[in-house]
Amino acid sequence: MVHALRRATDLVTPRGLLIDLHPTPDIAHLAIVFPDGTAETIGIVHSDTAVERHTNADAAVAAALTEGFVWRERADIFLFSRYCDSLDELVAYVETKWTAWFDTVALDKARNQLRPGCQLRLSERVSISALRRATSRE
Amino acid sequence: MAIVHDPEQAELAAIHAVLPSFAGKRVLEVGCGDGRLTRHYSAEAAAVTAIDPDAKAIDDARVALSDLRVSLDATGFDQYIAPPASYDVVILSWSL
Numbered sequence: 001m002v003h004a005l006r007r008a009t010d011l012v013t014p015r016g017l018l019i020d021l022h023p024t025p026d027i028a029h030l031a032i033v034f035p036d037g038t039a040e041t042i043g044i045v046h047s048d049t050a051v052e053r054h055t056n057a058d059a060a061v062a063a064a065l066t067e068g069f070v071w072r073e074r075a076d077i078f079l080f081s082r083y084c085d086s087l088d089e090l091v092a093y094v095e096t097k098w099t100a101w102f103d104t105v106a107l108d109k110a111r112n113q114l115r116p117g118c119q120l121r122l123s124e125r126v127s128i129s130a131l132r133r134a135t136s137r138e
Numbered sequence: 139m140a141i142v143h144d145p146e147q148a149e150l151a152a153i154h155a156v157l158p159s160f161a162g163k164r165v166l167e168v169g170c171g172d173g174r175l176t177r178h179y180s181a182e183a184a185a186v187t188a189i190d191p192d193a194k195a196i197d198d199a200r201v202a203l204s205d206l207r208v209s210l211d212a213t214g215f216d217q218y219i220a221p222p223a224s225y226d227v228v229i230l231s232w233s234l
Contacts, residue, residue, distance in 0.1 A: 001234050004168075004215055008228045011166060011220055017157060020230040021149070057234035074156050078148040084141045093141055126149065126232075130156035 001060030002067070009070055009133055018070065018131040022057040023050070024077060028124035030090075030106055033083070035117035042113070043106020045094060045122070061129055070131040081123040087111060090120050143174055150178050153229075163226040168215045169233025173199035173208070180206045187225075189213050 008018050028045040064070050084090045087110045094100050102110075110120060144150075153175075157163075160183040170176050170188035172195045180186045180203065188203075190196055191214035199210050211218070215233065 004230065004234060007215065008166075008168065008230055010222050011225050012228050013223045013226055016223070016226045016228070018228050018230070019153065019156060020234060021152075021232055022230070022234045023232070060234055076152055076155065078152045080144050080149055081146065082141050082143050083145060089141065126152075128152045128156065 001056055002063040005060055005064040005131075006069060009064075009131070012133060014133055014135050016133065016136075017073075018133075020057075020061060020127075020129045020131065022127055023054045023080075024125040024127050025051045025054040025058065026125045027051070028100075028122060030102060030110070031121045031123065032110065032113050033119045033121050039121060040113070042109040043102055045098065045100045045124075046103060047098060047100035050098065050100060058127070061127075061131075064131070069134050071134060071137065072129055073132055074130040076128050077125050078128065079123055080126045081121050083119045083121050085114075085119050087114060087120060090122060094122070149175065153179070157227065160227070164224065165227045165229065166220070166225045167229045167231050168218075169231040170199060170210070171195045171231070173203045173210075175229075175231055176208060177203060177206070180208050183227075185209075187211065187220075189215065189218050 030043045031039045031041045033039045160179040163183045165183045165186045167188040170190045176188045187209045189211045193212040196212040
């Protein structure tokens with residue numbers, strides 16, 4: 001992954017900007033949002049690979065900074081949410097796009113509590129880094 | 139109802155916090171998927187190249203971004219070839 005950052009750095013102009021966005025290793029959460037705007041977390045997303053993959057992405061950015069070919073101008077973490085009123089659609093999305101799944105307890109809660117006007121919300125934390133070439137400081 | 143991504147536009151706000159304007163920028167987006175993020179800045183940028191190894195996603199992006207001048211390429215970053223220092227901005231879009 002640090003190789004990708006190095007390649008990306010080579011492609012930007014000396015004063016250019018490299019923006020990296022990737023999920024943090026924190027586990028994504030499933031919630032029901034009720035018509036009055038309140039929400040209840042009902043479960044998490046299970047994945048065999050997500051935590052490792054996102055940890056590796058964090059490590060790649062850290063390695064790039066340590067190796068010194070970029071410096072970080074700014075970093076932040078934000079919450080990225082997806083909404084859907086169909087449990088089946090969200091389950092299919094998570095299975096196909098994330099190779100992940102919800103546990104039985106979360107699915108049961110969703111089926112029991114999902115009513116017209118409610119939405120399912122799938123949220124994950126995302127890291128953003130603004131990186132610049134080390135040469136931009138010269 | 140399809141899945142609605144980030145209606146709060148938290149991602150866009152985070153990007154604008156690090157880069158307030160794409161005006162005049164030559165941009166490469168790596169991992170553009172169906173162009174969900176690309177759409178938000180491409181009208182403002184001088185030129186946009188967006189790549190993704192998922193050919194189906196690139197097909198979707200061609201439809202979604204048909205009204206915008208975006209060069210789309212179904213390729214992975216490892217295979218993508220461009221001269222050094224070709225872009226003012228490179229976005230690694232959930233692709234590390």
